Amino acid sequence: MWLLLAGFVLLVCGADAGPVIDFKTVPDFGKMYHVKGELSLPHSEIQEPFEAWYDLEGNRSRIDYRNGTVHTFLIGNDVDHGTIYKITPVTTETEIQAIKCYQLKGTKEDPIRPQAPLPDLQGFEFEKMENHTGVLCEVWKKVTQAGHKKNTYRLWVTRPEGNDSPATPHRFEMEGFNTLLESNNDKYTIDYSDFSPHTEADIFIPPLGMTCEKFPDPVEEHQILANPIQDYVSTSPISHAHRLFGPFKEKFNRQYENDKEHEERENYFIHSLRNVHSTNRAGLTYSVGINHFSDRSKAELARMTGGLLVPVKKHDVTK
Incomplete structure (x- = not known):
């Protein structure tokens, strides 16, 4: 068996020869699929599993986080301009892990x-071409850039049956470089598994009998609360x-x-925000x-707390 890479065409020859793959054509995952994944945030030492169902023609999707602790439904043909439903445990000063339903309605300018x-x-x-966990991947x-933010995105995929069949994702990685700070200040990865080009229609139906309310303030956080993964799979350097x-x-x-301090503080804030929202999706007995302190570095926080890093809790009813 031999490989020839020329003119962006890979030929695999031999008794088990596969199809010719055109590297000018980006992989296509199809209009409907189911996939599992794990989001890794090295800065916060967080690994967050999720499971997703996607149906483009049906104008709907569902993503469950933390092994089904949180459910999000994006139904584009619901009401006038679509609705996002989020089913999640909520801990407040009076309740522990109460299951709540929140909804965010789309608008004419910003439909769901x-x-x-x-x-x-x-x-x-x-x-x-590169081996990833023992699999030869494309x-x-x-690369995108806005101001001082330069992000490099990579996706590892396979197309074992050729360009006519859905590709299989294996890993997505973002590495951020700040040209002003001259440092790699951001990184996260998503590892995919169990990809299938099929799903069931009833998986997109939100639980019945629940009264849904609007997302709590602040309004600016509604989009992240309603659709957490959007920022991670987007390739815009401004999220x-x-x-x-x-x-x-x-x-x-x-x-x-100065601008340098602004870039540093913004970076610390982004990591803090991700940590806060991922922690709150874990269904703990407290919320953060x-x-x-959210624009401070780990070293600064350690000095302020005598070396003891403790999450700032909004509610904790276990005490």
Whole structure:
């Protein structure tokens, strides 16, 4: 068996020869599929499992987080402009892990569409063939930049049956580099498994008999609360999380000395925000929130707390 890579075409020859793969054509995952995954946030030492169902033609999707602790339904043909439903345990000053239903309705300007747990590969280019966990994968790459933020995205995929069949995702990785700080200041990965181009229609039906309410304030966080994975599979260097840094600075009257400090503080804030939301999806007996320490580094927080890093709890009714 031998491999020849020329003109972006891979030929696999031998008794078990496979099809010719055109590397000018980005992988296609199909219009309907089911997949499991695990989001890894190295900065926060978090691994968050999820399971997703996607139906583009049916204009609907569902993503469950933390082994089914949190359920999100994005139903594009619900009501006028679609609705997002989130079923989640909530801990407050008076309740422990009470199961609540929240909803976010779409608008004419911003209708609800199904959320893919995989990145949109528009703008990606073939980079190389590489073994990943013992599987020979195509690696597709995209680089985006806005201001000082330069993000490199890579997706590892296989197409064992050729371009006419859905591709299988294996890993998605984002590495962020800040040109002002001259450092790699961000990274996260999503490892995929159990990909299947099939799903069941009833999986998209939210639980019946629940009264759903609007998402709690602040309004700026509604999109992240309703659709957590959107920021991770998007290839925009400016995410919803980045846009929340403005309200944070206003609320806590933050004024930084220069652009470099601003970039550093924004980066710490992004990591804090991700940590807060991922922790709150775990269904714990307490909830955590953003506070005036959220733009501080781990080293600064350790000094402030005498070396003891303790999450800032919004509610804890176990004491």
